[in-house]
Amino acid sequence: MSNAVQTNWAAQVHGAAKIYGSGENEVRALDHVTVGFEKGAFTAIMGPSGSGKSTLMQCAAGLDRLTAGTAFIGDVDITKLGEKALTLLRRDKVGFIFQQFNLLPTLTAQENITFPLDLAGRKPDADWMAHVVGTVGLADRLNHKPSELSGGQQQRVAVARALVEQPEIIFADEPTGNLDSTSSAEILSFMENAVREFGQTVVMVTHDPVAASHASRVLFLADGRIVDELMAPTRDSILDRMRNLGD
Amino acid sequence: MFSYALKSLRANLTRLIATALAVILGIGFLASGLMLTDAMRSGLTGDVEEQYKNVDFAIIATAGSDQSGGMDFQLTVPASALATARSTPGVEAAAGEIQADARVLRADGTTVNLRSQGRSWIADSELNPLSLDEGSAPKGSAQVVLDRKLATEAGVSVGDTVSVQTPAGTKQFKVSGISSFGRQDALDDGGTISFSEETAVQVLNAGTPGFSDVLLRTSGDPATVQAALEEALPTSVAIQTGEQFVSDAAESASAFISILRPVLQGFAYLSMFVAAFVIFNTFSVVVTQRFRELALIRAVGGTPAQVRRSLIFEGMAIGVIASALGIVAGAVLAIGLQTLLRQFDMEIPGAGVKVSTYTVVLCMIIGVLVTTLSVIVPAFRAGRTKPVEAMRASAIDNSGSSPVRAVFGAIFLLGSVALLLANRFVGVQWFYLTFGALFLFIGLFIGGPLLARVFAILVRPVMGLFGMTGRLAADNAVRNPKRTATTANALVIGLFLVTLVTVSGEAMKTALVDQLSSASSPDFIISSEGAIDPKLVASINKTEGVTNIAAVKSSVAVESTGQSTFVAAASLDQLTKSAGLKVTAGSAEAVASGSGIAIPDFSNFGGGALSSPGSVASAGLGDSVSLRTVGGQDLILPVVAVYEGSLESFVGNVMNPETFKTVVGDKPVTRVFVRAEPGQADAVGQRLEKVLQGYTGVEVQPGNFIGQIVGSIFDFLIAAVNALLAMSVIVALVGIVNTMTLSIFERRRELGMVRALGMTRQQVGRMVRFEAVLIGLLGTLVGMGAGILLSWVVISSIADGAIDLSFNWARVGLIFLVGILVGVVASILPARRATRLNMLDAMSEA
Structure with missing residues (x-):
């Protein structure tokens, strides 16, 4: 497998399988998928409900374990890591943006942003912090609690949290799923900028063609397999491919 | 709706076990007390009835x-x-x-x-x-x-x-x-x-x-x-019928049960009161959790009354089941206690437990009543659920954090402190004390959420030193200040009383022992419940190192007024030499010659309470008292001397042996006061022990033994009351476990998220443990604070400033540690549950 460990991949899975149940009840959520996520790239994963797109993301991000195959973050084989080592790896190398319940309600925006760093007992780089906060436009909202922020502002805090620790890779699971179109566009452009300006790697699971069109590469999943791939996608080209998949 | 209530009971079984546990514990304590005392009473009175079954009349002394x-x-x-x-x-x-x-x-x-x-x-x-x-x-x-x-x-x-x-x-x-x-x-x-x-x-x-x-x-x-x-x-004697005699004897044989029983019951009711908090809290949380489910019932056409009834029925069902289990637990506890005491060679009368109908009915009524009353408020809140709330995403119980409540809480708390301080510094007024204490309780309950929030603000910087987990724990502890306050209040009640009893008990003990030990007393007192043989008195006098003795015959005499009074035959001269007694007026010779009696002066013990006009207690030198003799005549005796002494050397009204015999008849010596050569007390004590060997019921005690006895009685009472109060602390512990478990259930999505973001299981566990300890700390600080404040005020008003509140810091520290320990123990289960949470399942739950 040593040839698989190439430095231009931020994360990759080889022969990844996730199987629930057995015998007649067997469900193959992931059916031997091999895919890599290039460093500094913005990859979107699309597919109908039950296609395995969330499972792929969760296994690649170290949130869930594969039934078979291997998964790498950077050059670390995460399938060989124990519970604690995997948690620490997520803390230090992976950023997350979820659809909802992204923030801790008792902490301020600022405290939420530095949460993973605080867990590790590290101090954020002040200049970088200021830069990230400025980019997502939260400078005047840092002392607010999540309940005092709009949905869009809450997701911006989540984006800032993912960016501030400069992780190896950011996984975003339907980050715009609960937002109106204006807020969605904002969040997507922040992620796009992060890739373009800071060389950040982002992997996003979405079912929204508009959201996916912000990515540089779109993977299409169906029945636990990668069935198609599209580079430099547009909204129309994505819709076109989706029609072909019979969705 | 009843079938719905039963189904939801079954569905929420584990959650409700904790509620039931609080009832089971409370009822268990109540039932075991009743069963034990019933068994003891029937054991004791049964024997008495058997013993005197053929007695038609009895002659007793009066x-x-x-x-x-x-x-x-x-x-x-x-x-x-x-x-x-x-x-x-x-x-x-x-x-x-x-x-x-x-x-x-x-x-x-x-x-x-x-x-x-x-x-x-x-x-x-x-x-x-x-x-x-x-x-x-x-x-x-x-x-x-x-x-x-x-x-x-x-x-x-x-x-x-x-x-x-x-x-x-x-x-x-x-x-x-x-x-x-x-x-x-x-x-x-x-x-x-x-x-x-x-x-x-x-x-x-x-x-x-x-x-x-x-x-x-x-x-x-x-x-x-x-x-x-x-x-x-x-x-001088009275006739009683057999029944009267047996019932008097049975009553005196079981007299201590009449005291023991209400005391045990009192503590059991207290733990039921604490249990009410736990039940109320658990049900409030259960209702909050089922908000959507209840809203759905409302949406599909359930009326508010139906929702309410189903929850009250649920509460009653728990009450019935838990009370029944509590009675069983009580029987087990009572048998266990008997076995335990037997291990320490303390046989309690009456074997086994006696389960009377009264016990069963009382326990069932109390258990069901407390449970039902505790669920009424949550049930009404559930009834007010709006159908539209079924569609909302989250259900967070924000009630009780209103500013109005906080203001009222603060007013009551500050008012109580002002009244209590006024009582201490302005002047003792029962008005200040009563209303101060009343306001303190009201303030603690209304102001609980406020106190919880102030507490969080204070501990947050300290907890921040433990990193993110500490800070989150401080925040989480007051996410729902009302629930935290109710949880902590269960502990507050117990620890408040423990502190009050310990601190004020210690202060009273110290003051009393000091006062008792201040007067001079004999070196040894030899006493017997029955009699001290004249030969033994002679041997005591001959014991090496004994310089003086005073042999005392004592009895109760009746004054012509009908009042009873203590009389003694002894030499005042010997009492002065051996017991440190002082004749303050008149002469010892006049008593010895039989021309009158000597009366004690109680002024240094605040003894005016015993007096009534024309009686010995209010007489002075030169007055006369009239005693009724055994022969039935009245004998006028002038007071020719007045003496002062310690409580141990109190012998009553002293007269010479001839006068004594005329008044009460021939009586044996029951006490001998001994003065030893200076510096030889220990050696003389050992010799006296040897002299007394072979005589039953005759004891030698150090001359200031009352101080020691009073001290150990206080120690015993403080320990016994605290042991009984421990029941309510245990119930409070169950409450913390409950609240924590339910909070974790509510926050499971959030816990999943922080685990995803890189919080380790250990950190999650630590966070939950910190939170439980903080709730314990809140209850401990508030309870102890209120207890110390009230002890300080009460003690100073009883003693009018004469008793200083001398803190036994070791004891106060111990109570504090117990409070913290409750938090630590309570955190074990919830922390385990939180760390075992499946991250993805928790996050994906809608």
Whole structure:
């Protein structure tokens, strides 16, 4: 497998399988998928409900374990890591943006942003912090609690949290799923900028063609397999491919 | 809706087990107390009824109308009364009872049973509670009857010779027979040794004729016999019918149960009160969790009343089941307690547990009532659920954090502190104290959420030192200030009372012991419940290192006013030399010559309380008092001396032996005060112990023993009350476990998220543990704070500033540690649950 460990991949899975149940009840959520996520790239994963797109993301991000195959973050084989080592790896190398319940309600925006760093007992780089906060436009909202922020502002805090620790890779699971179109566009452009300006790697699971069109590469999943791939996608080209998949 | 209530009970079973546990514990404590005391009472009174079943009348000694003297002096029926009764027509049989400590010794000098009793053998077989199994009744001065228990323990049979130790010394006796009591082997716990009547007077009563009571068996018309007896007998004795005598005896045998029972019940009710908090809290959270489900019921057409009824029914069902389980738990606890005490060689009367209908009905009513009342408020809140809330994403209980409530809470708390401080500094007023304490309680309950929030603000920076987990724990602890406050309040109640009892008890103990030890006292006091033999008095006087002794005969006399008073025959001169007593007015010689009596001056003990016009207590030098003699005449005695002394050397009104005999008749010496050579006290004490060997019921004590006894009584009471209060602390612990478990359930999505973001299981566990400890800390600080404040104010108002609140910091620290420990123990289960949470499942739940 040593040839698989190439430095231009931020994360990759080889022969990844996730199987629930057995015998007649067997469900193959992931059916031997091999895919890599290039460093500094913005990859979107699309597919109908039950296609395995969330499972792929969760296994690649170290949130869930594969039934078979291997998964790498950077050059670390995460399938060989124990519970604690995997948690620490997520803390230090992976950023997350979820659809909802992204923030801790008792902490301020600022405290939420530095949460993973605080867990590790590290101090954020002040200049970088200021830069990230400025980019997502939260400078005047840092002392607010999540309940005092709009949905869009809450997701911006989540984006800032993912960016501030400069992780190896950011996984975003339907980050715009609960937002109106204006807020969605904002969040997507922040992620796009992060890739373009800071060389950040982002992997996003979405079912929204508009959201996916912000990515540089779109993977299409169906029945636990990668069935198609599209580079430099547009909204129309994505819709076109989706029609072909019979969705 | 009832079937819905039952189904939801089953679905939420684990969650409701904790609720039930609070009821089970509370009812268990209540039931075990009732069952134990019932068993004890029937054990004790049953024996008394058996013992006196054939008694038609009894002659008892009286000390006039007023017997509230306090100290328990044994009154005796004079021997002449027995003779008079025997010659009264209609009396078939009469027997005087004499009872004192007596022990059978083995060949090596060891005692067979330390609690055995000596009694006079009653010749009449119907009056005698004991029946002869083998051999014959004791005759003359060298025979005894042992009961089956003692004979078995000592391994002796009829015809053997045994050594028996009595108040008159050790002597050899021949065992003439073996007795038993009904179907039992023994009448007295430790066995009975029976002597012939004349011998009993000699060995159990130091030769002084007199009985604790006289039992009569009569024939013919009871009224006629009673009238004849009343006619013949002196006024210093009274006639009781058999039933009256048995019921008095049964009452005094089980008197301590009448005190023990309400005390135990009081503490059980307290833990039920605490349990009410736990139940209320659990149900509030359960309702919050089921918000959407309840809203759905409303949306599909359930009326508010139906929702309400189903929840109240759910509460009642838990009440019924848990109360029933509580009664079973109570029985187990009671049996366990008996077994435990037996391990420490403390036999409590009455074997097993007695489950009376009263106990079962009371426990069921209390359990169901408390549970039902505790769920009413949550049920009404559930009834107010709006159908539209079924569609909302989250349900967070924000009630109780209103600013109005906080303001009222603060007003009550500040008001109570102001009133209590006014009581301390402006002047003691019961108005200040009562309303101060009342406002304190109201303030703690209304202001609980406010206190919780202030607490969080204060601890947050400190907890921040433990990193992110500490800070989150501080925040989480007051996410729902009302729930946290209710949880902590359960602990507040228990620890408040523990602190109050400990701190004020310690302060009172210190003050009292200091006061008692301040007066000068004898070096040793030798005393006996029965009598001290004249030979023994002589040996004490001859003991090496003893410089002075004062032998005292004591009794209760009746004044012409009907009031009873203590009288003693002793030499004031000897009392001065051996007991440190001071004659402050008049002369000792005048008392010794018989021209009058000496009365004690109680002013340094605040003794005015005993006085009534014309009585000894209010007399002074030069006054006269009038005492009723055994002969039935009034004897006027001038007060010719006044003395002061310590409480230990209090002997009452001192007179010379001749006057004493005229007033109360012949009595044995019951106390000897001893003065030792300076610096030799320890050696003399050991020698006296040796001199007393062989005499039962005679004890030597250090001269200031009352201070020591009072000190140890206080220690015992403080410890016992705290042990009972521990029940409520345990219930509070269950409450914290409950609240934490439910909070974690509510926050599971959030916990999943932080795990995804890189919080390790260890950090999650630490966070939850911190939170539980913080709730424990909140309850501890508030409870102890309120307890210390109130103790300080109460103590200073009782003693009018005379008692300083001397803190026993070790004890206060111990209470604090207990509070923290409750938090730590309570966190174990919830922390385990939180760390085992499946991250993805938790996050994906809608």
